[in-house]
Amino acid sequence: MRAFFLKVAAVIAFAAPAQAFDTNATSAWVYDVQTGTVLMEKDADKPIPPASMSKLMTLYMLFEALEDGRVQLDTQLPVSSRARAMGGSTMFLNEQDRPTVEQLIKGIIVLSGNDACVVVAEGLAGTEEAFARQMTERGRQIGLENSTFHNSNGWPHPEHRMSTHDLGTVARLLIQKFPQYYKNFGLTEFQYEDRAPSNRYNRNPLLKLGIGADGLKTGHTQEAGYGLVGSAVQDDRRVIFVISGLDSDRARAEESERIVNWAFRQFTMENLVPAGETVVDAPVWLGTESHVGLTTENGVNVLVPAGVKDQVKVEVVYDSPLPAPIAKGDQLGNLVVTIPGTRDTITPLIATADIPEAGFLGRMKGAVIQLGQRAISSVAN
Known part of the structure; x- marks a missing residue:
C-alpha cells in the first residue's frame, strides 16, 4: 500500500517588511556570526577588484601553513628582488633581510605590505604565480564561489577578483579557525627594523573608536575605490562587514562606523x-x-x-x-x-x-x- x-x-x-539599510558602498555584505544571519547585502556576489583586502586570503594560506607545520612563527624567509621592487604599501624589505613569519604577518596586517605578501607567496609555493593558483584552488574548497587570484597582494590585474561575500567568508574563517593569529588584526602599529617610522600605523579607521572593532583589512586602488573588511564585537555578538567602492578614505571610515552602529542597534537577539x-x-x-x-x-x-x-x-x-x-x-x-x-x-x-x-x-x-x-x-x- x-x-x-x-x-x-x-x-x-x-x-x-523591515526597513533596509541604504549603504553608499557599491558592493556590501553584513553578517552576524552568532546566528549566521546576513543582515544586509548589495551586489555581494559580484566579482570586483578587491585591492589589498585580498591579502586576507594570503594570510589564510599562511595560517594554514602554520597549522600543518610547514612553517613556524620564527621561520625566516628570503626576500627576492621581485619582492623588494614592489610598490605601493610595503615593509621596506630588501634582499639582505630575513623577516620571520611573525613579522610578515604583522607587516601584511598593519602595514599592508605588498612586498611581505610576495615573500610569503614565494616562501610557500616557490613563485607568486604558483601561489596565486593555489589561492584560487583553495578558495573554491572553502566556499569562495566568485574569487580568482592572480597575485598575492591585490595588485591591480584585470582578472584578480573577489566578491564582498567571499571576502566576508574568508574573514569569518580567519576569526573562527585561527583565533591565536587573528589577534594580530587588532594591532594599531608595527615597525620593521626601525624603518619608515611615520608609516607604522594600521589603516583600519575603526580600531581606536571604542566600538569593539578588532580587524580586519582596508583596501584601495583607483579601480576598486576605498574598501574595508571589518569586524566588531559588542556583548555576545560579533558582526563582520565588507564594503567596497567608496570614493574617499573619509567616506570609508564614516560608512564603516555607520554600518557597525546599525548592525548592533537595529537588531535584537530573540x-x-x-x-x-x-x-x-x-x-x-x-x-x-x-x-x-x-x-x-x-x-x-x-x-x-x-x-x-x-x-x-x-x-x-x-x-x-x-x-x-x-x-x-x-x-x-x-x-x-x-x-x-x-x-x-x-x-x-x-x-x-x-x-x-x-x-x-x-x-x-x-x-x-x-x-x-x-x-x-x-x-x-
Whole structure:
C-alpha cells in the first residue's frame, strides 16, 4: 500500500517588511556570526577588484601553513628582488633581510605590505604565480564561489577578483579557525627594523573608536575605490562587514562606523525555540507510534529588527506523514524563519525518538486508516 504524503507548512506568525539599510558602498555584505544571519547585502556576489583586502586570503594560506607545520612563527624567509621592487604599501624589505613569519604577518596586517605578501607567496609555493593558483584552488574548497587570484597582494590585474561575500567568508574563517593569529588584526602599529617610522600605523579607521572593532583589512586602488573588511564585537555578538567602492578614505571610515552602529542597534537577539524543545508532533506512517516529536539540535536564535518582534514569520516544513522506521536524530524537516530584508534562516528539524516500523498487523491497520482518510477526503471534495 502506497502512502500519500503532504508537504506541511505550519505558519506560527506572519511577517511585515523591515526597513533596509541604504549603504553608499557599491558592493556590501553584513553578517552576524552568532546566528549566521546576513543582515544586509548589495551586489555581494559580484566579482570586483578587491585591492589589498585580498591579502586576507594570503594570510589564510599562511595560517594554514602554520597549522600543518610547514612553517613556524620564527621561520625566516628570503626576500627576492621581485619582492623588494614592489610598490605601493610595503615593509621596506630588501634582499639582505630575513623577516620571520611573525613579522610578515604583522607587516601584511598593519602595514599592508605588498612586498611581505610576495615573500610569503614565494616562501610557500616557490613563485607568486604558483601561489596565486593555489589561492584560487583553495578558495573554491572553502566556499569562495566568485574569487580568482592572480597575485598575492591585490595588485591591480584585470582578472584578480573577489566578491564582498567571499571576502566576508574568508574573514569569518580567519576569526573562527585561527583565533591565536587573528589577534594580530587588532594591532594599531608595527615597525620593521626601525624603518619608515611615520608609516607604522594600521589603516583600519575603526580600531581606536571604542566600538569593539578588532580587524580586519582596508583596501584601495583607483579601480576598486576605498574598501574595508571589518569586524566588531559588542556583548555576545560579533558582526563582520565588507564594503567596497567608496570614493574617499573619509567616506570609508564614516560608512564603516555607520554600518557597525546599525548592525548592533537595529537588531535584537530573540530565542524563538529553546534547545531541546519539541516544535511539532508529526504524524508517522506505518510506525509503532502514531507521532514523533520534531526538535532542533541547538535551539533557534534570530536577530529581529528593533520594534518588530511580533512580525516574524516562522514555518515548520516536513512531508506528512513521515514514513517509519525513524531513528532519533534523523533530519525530517526544516524550521524556516523569514524576516524581510534578510535571508531566511533555515534550521533542520530532527526526530526526538526512535520509531521502528510496525509489524504486519500494524502495517495493515495503518493501511486501512489511510484508505479511510482518503475516502473521507474524496467525499468531502
